[in-house]
Amino acid sequence: MNVRTPDPNPGWLSEEDLYEARRRLPMVYVEAIPVRLDSLGYVTDVGLLLQASEEGQMVRSFVSGRVMYRETIRAALIRHLEKDLGPLAFPQLPASPIPFTVAEYFPSPSETGLTDDRQHCVALAYLIPVTGECDPRQDALELTWMSPEDALSPEVQSEFTGGRGNLLRQALAHAGWCR
Amino acid sequence: MNVRTPDPNPGWLSEEDLYEARRRLPMVYVEAIPVRLDSLGYVTDVGLLLQASEEGQMVRSFVSGRVMYRETIRAALIRHLEKDLGPLAFPQLPASPIPFTVAEYFPSPSETGLTDDRQHCVALAYLIPVTGECDPRQDALELTWMSPEDALSPEVQSEFTGGRGNLLRQALAHAGWCR
Amino acid sequence: MNVRTPDPNPGWLSEEDLYEARRRLPMVYVEAIPVRLDSLGYVTDVGLLLQASEEGQMVRSFVSGRVMYRETIRAALIRHLEKDLGPLAFPQLPASPIPFTVAEYFPSPSETGLTDDRQHCVALAYLIPVTGECDPRQDALELTWMSPEDALSPEVQSEFTGGRGNLLRQALAHAGWCR
Amino acid sequence: MNVRTPDPNPGWLSEEDLYEARRRLPMVYVEAIPVRLDSLGYVTDVGLLLQASEEGQMVRSFVSGRVMYRETIRAALIRHLEKDLGPLAFPQLPASPIPFTVAEYFPSPSETGLTDDRQHCVALAYLIPVTGECDPRQDALELTWMSPEDALSPEVQSEFTGGRGNLLRQALAHAGWCR
Numbered sequence: 001m002n003v004r005t006p007d008p009n010p011g012w013l014s015e016e017d018l019y020e021a022r023r024r025l026p027m028v029y030v031e032a033i034p035v036r037l038d039s040l041g042y043v044t045d046v047g048l049l050l051q052a053s054e055e056g057q058m059v060r061s062f063v064s065g066r067v068m069y070r071e072t073i074r075a076a077l078i079r080h081l082e083k084d085l086g087p088l089a090f091p092q093l094p095a096s097p098i099p100f101t102v103a104e105y106f107p108s109p110s111e112t113g114l115t116d117d118r119q120h121c122v123a124l125a126y127l128i129p130v131t132g133e134c135d136p137r138q139d140a141l142e143l144t145w146m147s148p149e150d151a152l153s154p155e156v157q158s159e160f161t162g163g164r165g166n167l168l169r170q171a172l173a174h175a176g177w178c179r
Numbered sequence: 180m181n182v183r184t185p186d187p188n189p190g191w192l193s194e195e196d197l198y199e200a201r202r203r204l205p206m207v208y209v210e211a212i213p214v215r216l217d218s219l220g221y222v223t224d225v226g227l228l229l230q231a232s233e234e235g236q237m238v239r240s241f242v243s244g245r246v247m248y249r250e251t252i253r254a255a256l257i258r259h260l261e262k263d264l265g266p267l268a269f270p271q272l273p274a275s276p277i278p279f280t281v282a283e284y285f286p287s288p289s290e291t292g293l294t295d296d297r298q299h300c301v302a303l304a305y306l307i308p309v310t311g312e313c314d315p316r317q318d319a320l321e322l323t324w325m326s327p328e329d330a331l332s333p334e335v336q337s338e339f340t341g342g343r344g345n346l347l348r349q350a351l352a353h354a355g356w357c358r
Numbered sequence: 359m360n361v362r363t364p365d366p367n368p369g370w371l372s373e374e375d376l377y378e379a380r381r382r383l384p385m386v387y388v389e390a391i392p393v394r395l396d397s398l399g400y401v402t403d404v405g406l407l408l409q410a411s412e413e414g415q416m417v418r419s420f421v422s423g424r425v426m427y428r429e430t431i432r433a434a435l436i437r438h439l440e441k442d443l444g445p446l447a448f449p450q451l452p453a454s455p456i457p458f459t460v461a462e463y464f465p466s467p468s469e470t471g472l473t474d475d476r477q478h479c480v481a482l483a484y485l486i487p488v489t490g491e492c493d494p495r496q497d498a499l500e501l502t503w504m505s506p507e508d509a510l511s512p513e514v515q516s517e518f519t520g521g522r523g524n525l526l527r528q529a530l531a532h533a534g535w536c537r
Numbered sequence: 538m539n540v541r542t543p544d545p546n547p548g549w550l551s552e553e554d555l556y557e558a559r560r561r562l563p564m565v566y567v568e569a570i571p572v573r574l575d576s577l578g579y580v581t582d583v584g585l586l587l588q589a590s591e592e593g594q595m596v597r598s599f600v601s602g603r604v605m606y607r608e609t610i611r612a613a614l615i616r617h618l619e620k621d622l623g624p625l626a627f628p629q630l631p632a633s634p635i636p637f638t639v640a641e642y643f644p645s646p647s648e649t650g651l652t653d654d655r656q657h658c659v660a661l662a663y664l665i666p667v668t669g670e671c672d673p674r675q676d677a678l679e680l681t682w683m684s685p686e687d688a689l690s691p692e693v694q695s696e697f698t699g700g701r702g703n704l705l706r707q708a709l710a711h712a713g714w715c716r
Contacts, residue, residue: 013561021562024550026604028563028659040253041272042469067563070657072641072649074219092271093220095306097355100275101534102634102661104609111400112534112609120607122565122661124639127274173531176276176459176470192382203371204379205386205425207480221648246384249478251462251470276460280713281482283430290579291430291713299428301386303460303480352710355638355649398611399630432577450629451578453664455713458633485632534634 022119029123030076031103032063033171034085034130036145043127043175045145046168049084049136053161058141060159062167064123073097073124081128085143086135091128099124100174103167114163127171148177201298208302209255210282211242212350213264213309215324222306222354224324225347228263228315232340237320239338241346243302252276252303260307264322265314270307278303279353282346293342306350327356380477387481388434389461390421391529392443392488394503401485401533403503404526407442407494411519416499418517420525422481431455431482439486443501444493449486457482458532461525472521485529506535559656566660567613568640569600570708571622571667573682580664580712582682583705586621586673590698595678597696599704601660610634610661618665622680623672628665636661637711640704651700664708685714 013021021027034047048060065080067073074093081091103123105116136143150156152172157165192200200206213226227239244259246252253272260270282302284295315322329335331351336344371379379385392405406418423438425431432451439449461481463474494501508514510530515523550558558564571584585597602617604610611630618628640660642653673680687693689709694702 017561021558024554024606025558025562026565026606026608028565035274037272037274039272040251040257041274042253043274067659069561069563070643071563072219072647073639073659074221078219092308093216093218094273095214095216095220095222095308095354096279097639098353098635098637099639100635101531102610102636106607110609122604122610129271129274169527170531170534173459173528174277175274176528196382200379200383203375203427204383205427205429207384207386246480248382248384249464250384251468252460252480277456277458278460279456280710281431281455281457285428289430301425301431301482348706349710349713352638352707355707393632395630395632397630398609398615399632399634400611401632430577432579436577450666451574451576452631453572453574453578453580453666453712454637455578456711487629487632532635533632 025120027119027121028067029064029121030067030073030080031123031125031167032077032081032091032128033125033168034063034081034089034091034128034134034143035175036131037129043148043172043177046148046151046172047085047130047134048144048146048151048156050142050144050159052141058159059161060156061164062125063128077126077128081130084136085130086133086137088132089130089134090132091130093128094126099126101125101167101170105162112163113166116162125167125171127175148172204299206298206300207246208243208300209246209252209259210302210304210346211256211260211270211307212304212347213242213260213268213270213307213313213322214354215310216308222327222351222356225327225330225351226264226309226313227323227325227330227335229321229323229338231320237338238340239335240343241304242307256305256307260309263315264309265312265316267311268309268313269311270309272307273305278305280304280346280349284341291342292345295341304346304350306354327351383478385477385479386425387422387479388425388431388438389481389483389525390435390439390449390486391483391526392421392439392447392449392486392492392501393533394489395487401506401530401535404506404509404530405443405488405492406502406504406509406514408500408502408517410499416517417519418514419522420483421486435484435486439488442494443488444491444495446490447488447492448490449488451486452484457484459483459525459528463520470521471524474520483525483529485533506530562657564656564658565604566601566642566658567604567610567617568660568662568704569614569618569628569665570662570705571600571618571626571628571665571671571680572712573668574666580685580709580714583685583688583709584622584667584671585681585683585688585693587679587681587696589678595696596698597693598701599662600665614663614665618667621673622667623670623674625669626667626671627669628667630665631663636663638662638704638707642699649700650703653699662704662708664712685709 036045063084067076104112105114105121215224242263246255283291284293394403421442425434462470463472573582600621604613641649642651642658
């Protein structure tokens with residue numbers, strides 16, 4: 001961000017500048033929890049990504065990523081869903097832009113209970129039905145579909161980091177999951 | 180409801196009893212506004228039914244109907260969507276049971292602004308994306324797809340009765356429609 | 359409902375007729391979970407009623423009751439809050455009529471996980487901040503304020519019946535409670 | 538953001554760096570529409586700020602501002618409400634962090650219909666009941682309380698810029714305002 005001469009890519013941030021920005025400004029994120037629905041709309045399966053953390057630990061996560069400059073929330077959602085689930089997942093974006101919750105991750109513990117070492121990020125979180133075939137790309141090793149019961153089991157919950165297990169709980173509560 | 184001997188259809192109400200019940204108890208309804216969404220989830224079209232009212236006037240309405248005894252909200256939604264849009268509409272019920280609003284219709288004017296001559300009804304209102312072909316049955320003469328702009332035009336608004344035009348406004352506001 | 363002559367109280371149902379109606383029609387209910395909020399809106403305490411069930415067991419419950427004929431949701435909420443918490447509770451009704459969930463209770467087990475022996479009821483459920491003094495009346499023995507952690511503890515959860523413990527979970531999830 | 542030596546105020550951005558950041562990253566904002574509610578929760582009055590724009594035009598606006606690094610949404614809301622309405626407004630923050638909509642402002646026209654010359658900003662928008670006395674400070678000339686009808690009149694709508702008039706429409710629709 002030290003370039004003051006006309007800039008051919010005004011919305012572009014170098015890795016270095018992005019690193020700095022993450023220590024000065026809250027980042028806007030979208031977070032999507034892929035689900036399979038039956039014909040009545042009940043959640044039958046939750047899709048969880050399995051990834052290696054920087055420390056080499058296997059952790060569960062959701063589809064997640066930054067909203068770019070001049071990008072709409074919806075465009076960011078589609079971009080990250082396609083990146084993490086492949087081009088044939090056919091995610092169904094909701095008619096309403098209202099998230100099921102706003103997840104606030106901080107670099108140190110706070111009242112929100114959500115942490116992210118790298119940054120303060122404000123994530124708009126959505127439940128996204130997907131109807132197609134998922135083929136995780138990039139750094140995700142695997143996408144696992146499991147029942148809501150299994151996703152909330154202590155074993156799977158222990159594989160989440162940064163408080164994301166509770167986010168899943170909130171998502172299923174929003175879906176009226178009640179057992 | 181004057182039958183006290185064992186009743187083979189305990190959830191069944193005669194026309195006469197239903198007529199009476201409508202004058203004594205609020206009825207539970209579901210109301211669905213069918214929409215077409217683009218790949219980003221923006222509403223491109225709203226589906227409005229055109230029906231003849233009891234007075235022979237042509238009026239606009241939504242998919243709407245009673246929740247039966249022992250029927251879930253979701254089952255009632257699917258039943259009324261299929262009845263009003265035909266079996267090939269492929270409505271996508273949402274993961275969450277939370278309606279975009281609760282519409283309270285009263286037999287006489289009230290603070291809600293919504294009226295229904297026949298009854299006091301509490302309608303859970305949903306925006307429902309449909310992806311298939313709609314073929315209105317029963318007493319609906321026609322399903323018209325139109326843009327949100329056209330649906331909110333004074334001309335179309337004048338074809339709604341009982342305050343339903345405002346319900347459409349609320350639905351589109353919920354979808355973030357903003358122009 | 360067997361009166362066909364002009365009726366001086368058309369919205370009134372005899373105990374007998376109400377008993378019958380409960381076996382033929384879904385009843386409209388409101389359900390309110392009283393909470394104390396701190397100045398930032400975080401839930402600090404949840405108010406749970408302690409009542410004797412018909413079998414003489416002590417059970418936890420929420421403020422809850424029927425919406426009468428020609429009564430608005432908001433009027434029913436205020437009426438039941440005042441009845442269960444006393445006239446000095448000062449409940450703050452929300453600007454929006456959208457419930458945090460729609461709770462469907464059935465007289466026998468169903469996919470909703472919520473049961474009510476007496477009836478099929480569709481309850482619009484709200485979190486209601488109260489700022490005043492609560493003085494439970496009627497058949498409630500006690501109103502207990504407790505932290506969200508305590509309210510979700512296995513011990514307290516075991517005091518709920520009909521699946522209401524999960525409703526509390528959904529309420530706190532809606533409030534972003536995340537620990 | 539050109540400081541790479543240890544920084545005593547790591548969350549602090551110089552005016553210059555903030556100017557640059559606004560051209561490279563979406564900013565996180567909160568937006569609050571102050572309302573007066575009656576005892577049933579119906580909106581009786583909407584509070585609109587009257588401010589001079591940079592071009593000296595009088596424009597209507599809401600309470601609005603940036604979320605700082607390491608600041609929660611709730612803390613940002615309280616800070617901006619206090620800044621714009623004074624210390625005696627007694628705003629009541631909601632139990633739920635879910636906004637009534639997510640308003641996306643872009644520096645040039647887009648599908649959201651919302652614009653902000655200075656930046657791309659993602660604003661979480663809330664309806665906030667206030668019960669105390671408001672005494673606008675800073676650069677706001679005046680806070681005007683008006684009925685929902687008046688706030689939606691063509692005259693007042695013409696005093697909004699950047700599409701904010703539609704945001705007010707969405708807020709009132711969320712509150713079930715229906716006339």
